[in-house]
Amino acid sequence: MLARDYDLDCSIARTLELIGERWSLLVIRDVFLGNRRFDAIQSSLGVARNVLASRLGRLVDEGILEKRAYSERPPRYEYFLTDKGLDLWPVLVALMGFGDKYSLAEGEEPPMRIVHKGCGGIVNDRRICTDCGAELEVRDARAIAAGTTAPVSTAA
């Protein structure tokens, strides 16, 4: 019954207030992977434009994304992760680890790996390089497509 005391207080609940909506986390994932423009994110996710506009606005208001103009006429913006947004990396890594374990068909390779920029080792779900053992921060790692060394991430 003690748990009841933590409902409103709980840091998990508070985080979910910010990002606990499937599109929000997928938008954040897209920006991590270098999809910075409205049309690219919209096309990648297939989300309705008004829903995407609302989610992007909320993430900017919450200080998770910031927008920078890349065109003045017409006004167009690219979205970047703030330091706060980059601190969601552990959440994405944990979600990816679970999905790699439970959502792949038998024999299916994970579609994406996270590797240590420094030594190329695979990064595990504790964000530790399985080659050199370093405890990594988001800027120490990049995502690569399965079976290649091609980067899919330019976010950090």
Added chain:
Amino acid sequence: MLARDYDLDCSIARTLELIGERWSLLVIRDVFLGNRRFDAIQSSLGVARNVLASRLGRLVDEGILEKRAYSERPPRYEYFLTDKGLDLWPVLVALMGFGDKYSLAEGEEPPMRIVHKGCGGIVNDRRICTDCGAELEVRDARAIAAGTTAPVSTAA
């Protein structure tokens, strides 16, 4: 543009298909904290009973929770995390780490800590004991209320 190839495939997206709904993760959190019964979870979350019933059913169908009868007349069940459900621990730890960093008022203590059962050390967001350095699994740790040594978790 490579990122576009991973949309449907992405392990993050697949995990969010299962748990990417705020109530689902809060239900899972509650069961981690030892709230096993419908009424306890409903009272803890303040969620509508039909919504809770739907979320619990989905989580059982997905093999994340299992239910066990504790009363035959009337039929009543308790919910337990399966091994698959326990594998969501890293997601909860990551969400909690972000919330502890960004959602607390200045000077406010985190409402809950995760400690290593073995040595009592605080567990960090890589699920490593900050005292003894052990890389912990879910059964090696428990949640305690802030400023106490009282356990709030009986899930594992």
